[in-house]
Amino acid sequence: MVNWLRNAATAEHRAPALEETPQRAVVSLREICVQTADGRTLLSIDALDVCAGDRIVVTGTSGSGKSLLLSVLTGRLPAGLRLAGERRSVVTRIGFVPQRGSEALHPLTKLGRQLRAVTRTSAQAVAAALESVGLGDPAFAGRRPAELSGGQAQRAAVALAMLSDAPLVLADEPTSALDNETREGVVQLLADAFAGDRTLIVTTHDAVVVRALATRHIVVRDGALTELPVTHTPALAL
Numbered sequence: 001m002v003n004w005l006r007n008a009a010t011a012e013h014r015a016p017a018l019e020e021t022p023q024r025a026v027v028s029l030r031e032i033c034v035q036t037a038d039g040r041t042l043l044s045i046d047a048l049d050v051c052a053g054d055r056i057v058v059t060g061t062s063g064s065g066k067s068l069l070l071s072v073l074t075g076r077l078p079a080g081l082r083l084a085g086e087r088r089s090v091v092t093r094i095g096f097v098p099q100r101g102s103e104a105l106h107p108l109t110k111l112g113r114q115l116r117a118v119t120r121t122s123a124q125a126v127a128a129a130l131e132s133v134g135l136g137d138p139a140f141a142g143r144r145p146a147e148l149s150g151g152q153a154q155r156a157a158v159a160l161a162m163l164s165d166a167p168l169v170l171a172d173e174p175t176s177a178l179d180n181e182t183r184e185g186v187v188q189l190l191a192d193a194f195a196g197d198r199t200l201i202v203t204t205h206d207a208v209v210v211r212a213l214a215t216r217h218i219v220v221r222d223g224a225l226t227e228l229p230v231t232h233t234p235a236l237a238l
């Protein structure tokens with residue numbers, strides 16, 4: 001599998017055309033540039049191919065451009081920003097776990113009910129998903145998002161993404177509000193759920209998440225991407 005990613009600052013060769021993407025590419029980006037309305041460049045990517053089965057972990061300092069990269073991959077940019085370049089996606093359903101889990105949830109609907117409605121799954125499947133993220137107490141299914149803590153809402157958003165069965169899931173710091181033990185449970189769950197052909201892209205500041213999940217590791221610095229070799233065996237390091 002060709003994973004071709006290049007930092008514009010060090011580029012010597014032409015980026016491969018979209019027609020040259022690997023067969024297993026689910027989302028491909030070419031010559032991407034995200035700018036503010038006054039022309040300040042926030043993110044610049046020559047070429048990135050996300051392939052089926054990849055578990056890409058994205059790290060980088062605060063404000064480096066990790067969340068913007070996820071926005072570009074979903075094809076939806078925050079208001080006020082300009083995007084140049086090409087994006088091609090062969091997946092129509094993309095799951096998203098936002099940094100604040102409550103943003104993925106309807107504020108007025110009880111958790112169990114909305115998970116069933118959104119994912120069209122059975123009450124049993126929803127109960128199992130909530131159990132798997134440590135929200136197994138039936139009381140959680142009866143709560144509205146405002147009645148959950150930040151970490152509980154984050155886990156509910158992970159359960160929603162898992163249940164949605166989307167072939168590509170993007171998660172923006174999905175463990176940032178969790179204690180160590182809960183974090184390890186959620187990371188293990190993600191490792192198991194994305195062990196096959198489903199594709200996961202996670203941003204994090206947490207080395208444990210990199211070690212446990214990454215089959216590819218991308219570092220963002222000042223809006224430029226570098227791919228680092230993955231030297232560990234993911235999912236065995238927890």
Ligand SMILES: Nc1ncnc2c1ncn2[C@@H]1O[C@H](COP(=O)(O)OP(=O)(O)OP(=O)(O)O)[C@@H](O)[C@H]1O
Pocket residue numbers: 036042060061062063064065066067068069078079080081
């Ligand atoms: N809508 C916007 N308008 C102007 N600048 C923006 C906008 N959204 C993001 N930025 C800027 O783009 C840069 C990258 O932001 P981004 O949210 O991607 O950072 P990040 O790496 O995810 O940070 P963190 O780890 O703190 O979440 C930052 O300098 C940020 O201020």
